[in-house]
Amino acid sequence: MTSSKEQESPADELRRCRDEIAKLDKDLIALLRRRVDLALRTGTLKREIGLPILDPSREATVIREAVESARVQGLAEETVREIFWRILALSRTAQEEKP
Secondary structure, three states, X not given: OOOHHHHOOHHHHHHHHHHHHHHHHHHHXXXXXXXXXXXXXXXXXXXXXXXXXXXXXXXXXXXXXXXXXXXXXXXXXXXXXXXXXXXXXXXXXXXXXXX
């Protein structure tokens, strides 16, 4: 007995792959939204405690951990580093804009 994937044409498989990628893109956006929401709360807490929004050592730790995860997953480390710098900038900007 053959599986449905074995019978799938390349065009059908391409369409299915693109559909899965589109879903993952939406998931990534939702995760970014959640991350920014948490960053906003973090910013509020930092202000209450009297800490600055920018925490270079924390950001360095986040980047280092992301790069290590990328290495384990076999992803391009420099590209992941760049992506996470952008994600951190998104979060920091949100914290700075909200009093």
